[in-house]
Amino acid sequence: MSDSIHKRKSEHIEITLNEKVTGDHISTGFEKVSFIHNALPEIDFSEISLKTNFLDHTLKTPFLISSMTGGAALAESINRHLAEAAEQRGWTLALGSTRALIESKDHRSSFQVRKYAPNVPIITNLGAVQLNYGFGIEECQQIIEITDANMLVLHLNSIQEVIQQEGNTNFKSLLGKIEKLCQKLNVPVGVKEVGWGIDGMTAKKLTDVGIAFIDVAGAGGTSWSQVEKFRAKDKVKAEAAEAFSEWGIPTAECVISVRKQIEKQPIVASGGMRTGLDAAKAIAIGADMIGFGRSILKEATQSTEDVMRVMETRELELQMAMFGIGCSSLEELKQTDRVKL
Amino acid sequence: MSDSIHKRKSEHIEITLNEKVTGDHISTGFEKVSFIHNALPEIDFSEISLKTNFLDHTLKTPFLISSMTGGAALAESINRHLAEAAEQRGWTLALGSTRALIESKDHRSSFQVRKYAPNVPIITNLGAVQLNYGFGIEECQQIIEITDANMLVLHLNSIQEVIQQEGNTNFKSLLGKIEKLCQKLNVPVGVKEVGWGIDGMTAKKLTDVGIAFIDVAGAGGTSWSQVEKFRAKDKVKAEAAEAFSEWGIPTAECVISVRKQIEKQPIVASGGMRTGLDAAKAIAIGADMIGFGRSILKEATQSTEDVMRVMETRELELQMAMFGIGCSSLEELKQTDRVKL
Amino acid sequence: MSDSIHKRKSEHIEITLNEKVTGDHISTGFEKVSFIHNALPEIDFSEISLKTNFLDHTLKTPFLISSMTGGAALAESINRHLAEAAEQRGWTLALGSTRALIESKDHRSSFQVRKYAPNVPIITNLGAVQLNYGFGIEECQQIIEITDANMLVLHLNSIQEVIQQEGNTNFKSLLGKIEKLCQKLNVPVGVKEVGWGIDGMTAKKLTDVGIAFIDVAGAGGTSWSQVEKFRAKDKVKAEAAEAFSEWGIPTAECVISVRKQIEKQPIVASGGMRTGLDAAKAIAIGADMIGFGRSILKEATQSTEDVMRVMETRELELQMAMFGIGCSSLEELKQTDRVKL
Amino acid sequence: MSDSIHKRKSEHIEITLNEKVTGDHISTGFEKVSFIHNALPEIDFSEISLKTNFLDHTLKTPFLISSMTGGAALAESINRHLAEAAEQRGWTLALGSTRALIESKDHRSSFQVRKYAPNVPIITNLGAVQLNYGFGIEECQQIIEITDANMLVLHLNSIQEVIQQEGNTNFKSLLGKIEKLCQKLNVPVGVKEVGWGIDGMTAKKLTDVGIAFIDVAGAGGTSWSQVEKFRAKDKVKAEAAEAFSEWGIPTAECVISVRKQIEKQPIVASGGMRTGLDAAKAIAIGADMIGFGRSILKEATQSTEDVMRVMETRELELQMAMFGIGCSSLEELKQTDRVKL
Ligand SMILES: Cc1cc2nc3c(=O)[nH]c(=O)nc-3n(C[C@H](O)[C@H](O)[C@H](O)COP(=O)(O)O)c2cc1C
Numbered sequence A, B, C, D: 001m002s003d004s005i006h007k008r009k010s011e012h013i014e015i016t017l018n019e020k021v022t023g024d025h026i027s028t029g030f031e032k033v034s035f036i037h038n039a040l041p042e043i044d045f046s047e048i049s050l051k052t053n054f055l056d057h058t059l060k061t062p063f064l065i066s067s068m069t070g071g072a073a074l075a076e077s078i079n080r081h082l083a084e085a086a087e088q089r090g091w092t093l094a095l096g097s098t099r100a101l102i103e104s105k106d107h108r109s110s111f112q113v114r115k116y117a118p119n120v121p122i123i124t125n126l127g128a129v130q131l132n133y134g135f136g137i138e139e140c141q142q143i144i145e146i147t148d149a150n151m152l153v154l155h156l157n158s159i160q161e162v163i164q165q166e167g168n169t170n171f172k173s174l175l176g177k178i179e180k181l182c183q184k185l186n187v188p189v190g191v192k193e194v195g196w197g198i199d200g201m202t203a204k205k206l207t208d209v210g211i212a213f214i215d216v217a218g219a220g221g222t223s224w225s226q227v228e229k230f231r232a233k234d235k236v237k238a239e240a241a242e243a244f245s246e247w248g249i250p251t252a253e254c255v256i257s258v259r260k261q262i263e264k265q266p267i268v269a270s271g272g273m274r275t276g277l278d279a280a281k282a283i284a285i286g287a288d289m290i291g292f293g294r295s296i297l298k299e300a301t302q303s304t305e306d307v308m309r310v311m312e313t314r315e316l317e318l319q320m321a322m323f324g325i326g327c328s329s330l331e332e333l334k335q336t337d338r339v340k341l
């Protein structure tokens, strides 16, 4: 079982790196958000700070590496590169699904990246639907311990499970189980999608049962129906997957919609984030943290230095956007009236 | 005469399979309808049901094969493939115009598909304008009997008749004749267009005189001016046909407009329907049944299995859309507030 | 002088037939006007009538050939083809500028087409600006007599005159002179543009001084800055002409704007009219007559039969549009509520 | 130091002449502004006047050559061509940054163009940020004297400074320093951007402290992040620059926004101005002067005659636009109601 999980993971990496896996006729919506340039910023660029808080953590940047890799050989080096770079630049690191850890002891080490990233938050990951397939408090505690994680994020991926041959498609009664998990676990639990987005009403329901943060993972970036289309052996499923290339809530819309419904809990804007300018827009319309997935994957297969260079670029872009509208802190960026929808 | 009808039918099949017969600068409008993904559906995919009622019939699916083929050799195998597949997957089967049945006894068998589809509704078909050209209650009763049909649908195709060399273009006083037909026939009578759509006001007039259902057959799919353009020998007609490639009411607009005017009678959304996702959108904005025409024709020329594969795909797509927004029945889909225009 | 006018005319014909003379980023606006198809028209196609009145004339069709040709060899055959076809199909014939008639007696015969078109209205044509360059009541009376015309239309073409090497660019005090002309001439006087359009306010001023009809000649078809660009020897003028390829009021906007300001006087919709469907749209939003210019020019260089075929096509298209919305007369078309903007 | 400034200048010229330096997905916004053609202008084209006042200067045209060149060989001939042409056609001449003048005496002569342009206003130029890097009243007075300038314009270019290797990025407390400069200098001081635009609020702050005119230098033309991208040796900076290709306030929006906030001070519309028709639009929505930068650079490298030909074309285009709507003076153009947004 865990072997098939590892195989699937490798295929996902392969496909997302080499195929056209973005949706059609859909975008993040950030192209419709723009800033009103402030020609006279009255600040010193060198004093611009990206410092922020994410729950109990004080961070150098509001950036997060979205859940991507799990176990197995290729994943091991990817995880190491990501972890080392995250540590050095102060990014939060979210791991890919750690479900395989429970099902087998192989490749356990590939998930254990705390040694490379002693000081940044590590978020461990599990499909929420697994709560209907044998996973409970205990299993969650185990994966948290094994990965030495500071938080757990549950992913919601209904449409993907339908297309996957091995899909788990009973999404009944998850809310109650999530509530229990939040009560019992000793780390904060967040919820994310995988590229179709979370809307405000859903976010509200989740935070009402104790979810500590929402990672919207909206549409406009990697489309998981497109990814699974390449893996589907069943012609019917492959064709149906294609019809869903337009599915999902654009990331910018998710952020706005979720921010309207929840006040306290941090929002992670992710799904198709490409630049630090996108990040600035997301923060200006309500996000607290910004997640990058596939757009950082290629460098992750290469080296820690390559990942760091991308990180540095995203940070510079965010700083430049802040300079361009005259904000020297993320708090100011969140309050700016120089953003237009 | 009936020979020329059969020849015309063959040309229609030939042309719609091989030429560019869609309109220009016009679409179904479903690309402007979108769903708000529900990341937490709280349902079990395997429990999603497509069951529905269509007038007195209880059906496994809300899908219908739009009127396409009539008599003659090629049509015979098409009809058989469609009928067998409809029976197996629980789709309603609408026949192409059965006018030829009255004019000659040749090829009668090609229309008699009840043997292949004993359990699903069969809808027999006639041009409404024929009521001005010698067709009355008696002839309608005959074609219903010969085809062992459960319903009759009259098609309205004014623009097509003008371009056709053999066109019948006196559309006067049809409403009164339709009223009489509805009173006298012992099966329900519906009305459809052929790709230019029926609007709310017209639907209202028709249901007021006793029409049992409206198949909008709107614009965005097969354009019959485009089809007839290829057949027109008269240069003037061919050129005029071209000017009408933008003509018609987009299917999505028809559904909304008709739903506003009529409450009781079922609405069939057809005309350019491509996927089960389109179907879901149509149902969410007011349709009860979904018709597929040309997009299923190629498979119909091949085999029953090929038709079935397409049917299965459309069903899966509809189920996926319902899963994506958390509806497990069509009743719920009709009430959803997760649709955006 | 009149020789240079003839030479210019030939160049205009040459250029409009062979070069890209339409504007950029501008259209007639008719693509934004659409009809709501009426599936149940309740009329007989063969009873649809295009009969109309234009001032004192009763006409078989609401169509008009826009002013195009003047004297010289090529023009002579063009004029003959247009006149013969107009007579046979009942179109109104507007001549190109007849200014050359006054300046020389050469080529006079090429303007004298009454013999080919004894029964349809003939409209003679002059640049309004000529009223500032030596033309008065007398000269106008002469050209009316020589061409045996039923009306005179004055064209306004300010921008064109600036680009033309021989341009007459004093457009001062024309309104007063037009008023006198209207009072003194014994035929109705209309005003037209040449492709940049007439707006409501201007139309009002003109009808207030006695103008009998307005031919809007709006943007979206032939652009005269584009035409003159090809003739300009001066690089500065050629480049400036290019900048005006976006200039003008779209024809559909002109019709709406003029209709709002004037009630009694007939409006000719022209400028980029391509089909009888465009014509139907124009009438539905306020026009009385429809003019075709360049889109009929190529056939005019060929034969009377070719012109007639185009005319027949435009008429059929108009009838089809009327059938499609269920109108059997132009009066009904003008009142239709099945038009959308 | 001044050598590196000269080298940078040469690279800027090189790059703007040869590379794609316009932004992406951004335009000046003038394509959304249109005029309502006035078919009956009632004016004489030859009487149209472009005369205007700019502060204390009476000018033949409202045109200005935007700040471009500084010292060094190529710049010297560019400056001379621009100055000679400006003198002959009555355009205002803005010099490129004259900062190098203070840092070294080399190439001083290349800035001294008063001899070629004795009668038109010359505007000298300095980066506003230099007020934080050692430049004060005294230095400004020096560059005004050396260039024999009538005014000084300070440029704001925050984003550019970040990307430049040699960038000065402390933009703190500039407003106070600008205020002092305005009080002490004996020539009027204006402020400009370099292609990202100045909005109304910022313009208000600047005029409140004594700024005499605002040159918006908005987005849609030369994008300085794009230019610096080609010079950046640092991969991180080059990539970040790319992300800013969409940055900035479209020029038309700047003009409208600034006009709303300030009444007295003249506004220069610049940034992506291409034609005299753009100029007419800018004036109709609130601008007083029109600046052309890169679109005149190529001719400036060639000859005085080539520059003059472009100038003449822009003037003719402006006059044609005025003729087209019936305005014979810029005052009338500013009041026209024939402009649509
Ligand atoms: C190769 C790959 C593997 C992924 N694996 C997981 C996973 O195990 N768990 C999860 O929650 N999301 C997973 N995701 C989804 C991402 O976390 C992210 O939500 C999604 O890709 C959208 O972001 P993007 O457009 O930036 O890629 C994966 C994405 C990629 C590209």
Ligand SMILES: Cc1cc2nc3c(=O)[nH]c(=O)nc-3n(C[C@H](O)[C@H](O)[C@H](O)COP(=O)(O)O)c2cc1C
Pocket: B012, B013, B016, B066, B067, B068, B069, B070, B095, B096, B097, B125, B154, B155, B192, B193, B194, B195, B217, B220, B221, B222, B270, B271, B272, B273, B291, B292, B293, B294, B295, B297
């Ligand atoms: C080959 C072919 C034959 C058709 N024949 C008929 C017919 O006999 N009667 C009828 O009412 N509609 C007929 N139609 C129209 C269809 O029923 C349908 O209304 C139209 O094609 C629009 O749907 P579509 O875009 O899914 O093809 C025919 C369509 C095709 C493609």
Ligand SMILES: Cc1cc2nc3c(=O)[nH]c(=O)nc-3n(C[C@H](O)[C@H](O)[C@H](O)COP(=O)(O)O)c2cc1C
Pocket: C012, C013, C016, C066, C067, C068, C069, C070, C095, C096, C097, C125, C154, C155, C192, C193, C194, C195, C217, C220, C221, C222, C270, C271, C272, C273, C291, C292, C293, C294, C295, C297
């Ligand atoms: C070859 C040619 C010659 C023309 N000559 C005249 C003319 O002499 N007088 C006039 O008022 N308009 C003249 N026009 C303008 C047309 O009457 C018409 O207003 C304009 O071309 C826009 O219509 P269109 O887009 O249908 O061509 C001419 C047009 C063409 C193509």
Ligand SMILES: Cc1cc2nc3c(=O)[nH]c(=O)nc-3n(C[C@H](O)[C@H](O)[C@H](O)COP(=O)(O)O)c2cc1C
Pocket: D012, D013, D016, D066, D067, D068, D069, D070, D095, D096, D097, D125, D154, D155, D192, D193, D194, D195, D217, D220, D221, D222, D270, D271, D272, D273, D291, D292, D293, D294, D295, D297
């Ligand atoms: C080669 C070149 C050099 C420039 N140098 C300066 C300069 O020294 N100072 C300045 O304020 N602006 C400078 N600019 C910016 C222009 O003044 C102008 O604001 C900008 O290019 C936008 O206008 P455009 O789109 O018409 O080019 C320069 C522009 C170019 C193309």
